[in-house]
Amino acid sequence: PDQYRVFGNPIKQSRSPDIHHIFASKSQQIINYQKQLVDIDGFANAVADLIDQGGKGANVTAPFKEQALALADELTERASLAGAVNTLTFKEGKILGDNTDGEGLVQDLIINKVLLKQRRILLLGAGGAARGVLLPLLAQGPSAIVIANRTVSKAKDLCQHFNDERLSACSFAETTGQEFDLIINATSASLAGDLPPIPTSIINSKVVCYDMAYGKNETQFLQWAREQGAVDVIDGLGMLVGQAAVSFAIWRGVTPQVQPVIKKLRAALK
Ligand code: ATR
Structure with missing residues (x-):
């Protein structure tokens, strides 16, 4: 089977191997996807080893997303603007870098029937997570994104x-008096x-609140938003599965169904 990895440090928490193996089995494919703990200074070597072994691709998580960007021979625009790569594809002797986080978020918003076109979005935070989703969000045609x-x-x-x-x-204080849809x-x-x-x-x-984080218990932010009367609150589990689905589609040419996987992971959190 074709070989894939997710590289990170720490990596124990990663659900990516489970997610990708479910995608593969549902689309009648056989892949081998493993998590790999990488030394803080060992990222380039880990990638080189995987390529030597004939690996087809890798996901990259903290703290290596910027190093993955630097290592790639070619980048998509969304990865380049995000300043981070979470998906590497090894093809014809080249390392291709992409970032599927923003598309994963957008797809999860669409699944949850959250409208983005001509809507006003408030994005809380300006670190890597915020930067990673801005281009795909802008591509959905919102009228404004306030950071x-x-x-x-x-x-x-x-x-x-x-x-x-x-x-x-x-x-944060200057958002007072402004109106947002999301x-x-x-x-x-x-x-x-x-x-x-x-x-x-x-x-x-009228406001939908989305938290990129998720967990067994509702996040503080979503709990607070619900108590204040938000129309809907959504956590980041769907984004996690969504970014994996976009990576899988890049590698395998098949867009997998995310809903059954989200359901399964949700049940496993309990
Ligand atoms: P990530 O990759 O998760 O985005 P990051 O790049 O370190 O991590 O960015 C963390 C983001 O969370 C930043 O926007 C940070 O705010 P600052 O830029 O002011 O540091 C924000 N953040 C972290 N802890 C926070 C807190 N307790 N309250 C509000 N914002 C917080």
Whole structure:
């Protein structure tokens, strides 16, 4: 079978091998996809070893996404603008780098019937997770994406980097009085059980709230948003499966069904 890996440090937590093996079996394919713990200074060697063994591709997770970008011979525009690569494809002696995180998010929003065209989006956070999804979000035709961040200068840098007139930057407090259709939490605050300090007044019965994080329990952000009356709250499990599905399609030429896999992972969280 064709060989694939997910490289990271740590890597124990990764669900990618399970997800890709389900995609493969549902599409009558045989692949071998393993997780591999890579030394902090061993990323380039790990990739070279996989290529030597005839590997076809790899996913890349923290902290190697920037190194994967640097290692790739060719990049997609979305990977280049994201400044990070999560999907490597080895083809005809070349390393191709892509980033499927943003498309995974967009597809999950579409599955959840969240409209993006002509809508106003508030993106919380200006780190790697936020940067990684901006181009695919912009491609859906929103009327505005406001990037709010604790460190406002980082949000401003992102606006400059993407150079799109629909983008603007502000502090969390400065979102007061603005109206949004969708709020996406791309801060790492959830991971620490924290809440980005946005005003309660921007949550109303028309706002959908999305958290890129997920877990056994509802994230702090989603719990808070639900209590404030948001019309819908969605966690990032679908984005995880979505980014894997886009990688799988790049490698295998088949777009897998995500719904059964999301269901299965959701059940396993309980
Ligand atoms: P990631 O790859 O998850 O995006 P990152 O690049 O380190 O990680 O970015 C973390 C993001 O979460 C940043 O936007 C950070 O805000 P700052 O730029 O001001 O540091 C944000 N963040 C982390 N902890 C937070 C908290 N407790 N409250 C609000 N924002 C937080």
